[in-house]
Amino acid sequence: MKKKILFLFFVIFFMHIHSQTFDFENKYKYARSLSNKNPDSSEIVLDQIIEFAKKENQPNYLAKAYYLKSFNSYLKSDAKTTLDFTEKALHISEKNNYPVGKALAYRMQGTQYAKLGLLKESSESLNNAISEVKNDNTDEGHELKGMIYNSFLILLNQKEYAKKEYYSKNAIQEFKKIKNSARRSELLVSAYTNMGYTFSEIKRFEEAKACFKNALALVGIDNNYLRCNILHDLGFSFSEQKKIDSAVFYYQRALQIANIYGFNEKKIEITENLEKAYGKLNDPANAKKYKIEHLELKDSIAYNQKMAVNKTLSAKEKKFDEKLSESHSISKGLIAVCIILILILGIVIFKAIRIRKKHMEIISQVYQNGITPISYEEDIQESSEDHETNKSITQDIKISPELEENILIGLENFEKSLHFNSKNISRYNLANELNVNTKYLSLVIKKHKNFNFNQYINHLRINFIVDKLKNELQYRKYKINHLAEITGYSSHSAFSLEFKKIVGIHPSAFIKALDKV
Known part of the structure; x- marks a missing residue:
């Protein structure tokens, strides 16, 4: 019984330990407060944050921890380590699209560059920092903007008093917007101190005294770095x-x-x-x-x-070389793409010229000789009656000359009346109109027109519309589906397919070529 109770106790204790998550925010705040008191103590907490941030996939706190490490190195005048940690913070923040982390890293980078005399690089980094948080109106955003304005002061020489006052006042305004009173007071200390220094430079000692008084009233007794300042x-x-x-x-x-x-x-x-x-x-x-x-x-x-x-x-030279190399690669790639595009364009132009030439030849032939009847391959899906007609022809079906003549006269009247453009036209309808059976009708069409019935109708229709397009300009303005409707086709696709089969080009291309004649 005792063993079971002990076992249960250990299980509960173990679950309790593992249920407690690492408090990143409070640990970070604690490390930040230690940075101004004793940087070495801060490092111990920061190493712990980095370890857990890597384990629990917390890139934002990982970036902020590296930023604080860079700040601690800066306080000790370790410029190389400062820049190494800012690079780490910046890389993590960029990879995870974390604006606050980028602003912190850029700010520390710009501050260190200024101390090294790299003023151009410093200005670039600080401007990058402010751009990352310019629209951030949270406590953290106001804090960062104020800190960045303070960092701009390092860039200015002793005679740029107006700019110094401008940045100092902006820093104070940003810090005053912070809702957290403890953090607001802590940050205002450095802003008031900077303002007091600037006023001292221009001999405005009463105003400087007021600023130092405000700073001393706000600074914590154990905030050693700010008190030192x-x-x-x-x-x-x-x-x-x-x-x-x-x-x-x-x-x-x-x-x-x-x-x-x-x-x-x-x-x-x-x-x-x-x-x-x-x-x-x-x-x-x-x-x-x-x-x-x-x-x-x-x-x-x-x-x-x-x-x-x-x-x-x-690093700047390496980046420049990389960009130059990348630029050369892109240039070579663009040249290759341009050459390929020129070749493709040449092929397209060549084909377009050939097609245009072919179209003009077709138009010329249509104008001179009309539509040339085409020879059809045997249609596998030809209707059963067409098969019967073909059999009849091969069996020499006899038809009297008088009947044959009457059918030909009927077909001539049929063509003159344009009845072939009717949607309802069929072999049976036409045979009834001519008062003959369908076999005789098909036989005469095959013998004298060299088409089966459907081919005969299609040729009449396409020949009719080609004549209209050649001689009456208003027809060229009609849409393809309207031309199809005029000639009795059920759809514009069926019309276009038959037109191209008989004439050799699509109706729209035919119309376009006609307009150029």
Whole structure:
């Protein structure tokens, strides 16, 4: 009994464990918050997200995880790794048509390019980023647009104050539209800090002070990266106000945070400003100290940056070569297609000329000699009466000259009256009209017209309509089905088939050729 209870317990426990799905959204948010506090801690969570995203086929979270990894590498001034992860995020997002992932990757790519001095490439990437989410009015869309506007600031030089103010204000406006208050406050910190820096550059210190105050009020106590940024920019503001002691104080506090959490990208900027500040304080020892530290930092990442630049330029060159090769292949293909089309066109033109020539020969012959009677092959499905008539002919059925003459006169009147165009005409009807039996009628038609009855009627009808088409222009304006109706055919297809058999071309082609004569 105890074993059964234990077994049941383990089954329930096992099912409970497997029923719990991996919470991608909350894990991603947690990793993102850790990126600003301690990038190394964030990496542990991101590796977990990547592992589960691959297992559970979650490409969107896989792309976002690689984007965050690129951001963490950027904070450490590892340009090559930053671009490697952005490429992964971009590839996954493009493959799965995920605009948010593409925007994130393009934004990080553009930011890193700007740091490497690849300003043209940076501008292209940032514009690609904004185009991916320009119509996205969700919280995530507003967040991304604000972040991209912030990234545009890196492209601008010190004198482009109007543009800096424009992008900073746009970033603030986008962040203010976010409904999630915690995320809105977190993002507004960087926007207010950037705005304060811009105001400090143009000596609008009261406005700068208000911006820094807003940023400090919103930043979380453990948001180390943003706090480091605010302290540095406060130092810059005091430096612009010639309050160098205050500037050094804030620079040192910012440097302390950057040292603890490995924000190498920010350390380069802070040590450079500390060197300048101590120089203004006539403190050559500290000025030299931070100059050396600044140069050592730059040297430590110079090789990495050089590799990243070379890789980027090589990738662009490779893409250019691929496009050029593709262009050459397409050109060769187009040339081959053009040659084939020219050959086909030549064949079509040649055949068209031959057909036209043949049609004109037929028209010329019709004008000169009329319709030439055609010789029919024996019809396997010929009617039983036609078989009887053929037997009679072979057996030399005797018919008096007077009766034969009367039938011929009757046929002449029949032809003059155009009664052959009647839909109801048949061998029996015509025999009754001429007061003879059908065998004698068929015998005379075969002997003097060289046709069986149906062939005789068809020739009369087609000859009639050809004469009308030749001599009366209004007939050429009629549709084929109307011409068929005039000549007693039940359908335009039957008329067209018989016309082509007797004349040699389709009635529409015959009419077209007549118009050219």
